[in-house]
Amino acid sequence: AQSVTQLDSHVSVSEGTPVLLRCNYSSSYSPSLFWYVQHPNKGLQLLLKYTSAATLVKGINGFEAEFKKSETSFHLTKPSAHMSDAAEYFCVVTRGAGKSTFGDGTTLTVKP
């Protein structure tokens, strides 16, 4: 069995300040972990993925995430938020046979 918990349903930051979106997971297997972003009325865009290589993963638009097995976490960070980062973010854990489990999502608001 596997599960994903996104610890914050809403995060609000000011433009230019750091972003932290938290994700904890559980999995009976070595998981693959993903962060996707979804802007309003759009599909999901892949930000970054972890697939058992380097634990610090760099993604698009300045985002990165660190896989911490001891803490079963895969938090998403960005040093400086931009207005265009305002969106819904999903943490996803995947194992074989196409089984993906989505977190409930975190809404990021960026204030001017």
Place this chain on the structure above:
Amino acid sequence: DAMVIQNPRYQVTQFGKPVTLSCSQTLNHNVMYWYQQKSSQAPKLLFHYYDKDFNNEADTPDNFQSRRPNTSFCFLDIRSPGLGDAAMYLCATSRASATGIFETQYFGPGTRLLVL
């Protein structure tokens, strides 16, 4: 550019009137997925095709069916839409290796279904 295409972007249907949503891909991926996403919720997997093999999620209603006539196309058929079926429907694709590893899923822009 290789991509996942969904048409139409918005679909309006009447209560009980069958509707078909379309997805096509130019990625040549062997796995295609259909998700349902209701407002302010995470996407929920309905089913996926691994090549021609259809895999239905246990809690997917019988009202939802799918067809994959070839590698590039996949259709979602809703036989008798109810008001509760109004949602965004997302198509995704991925490649599964010979050892059964499913790689990254790439999503289309979605079709928003409105049921009147």
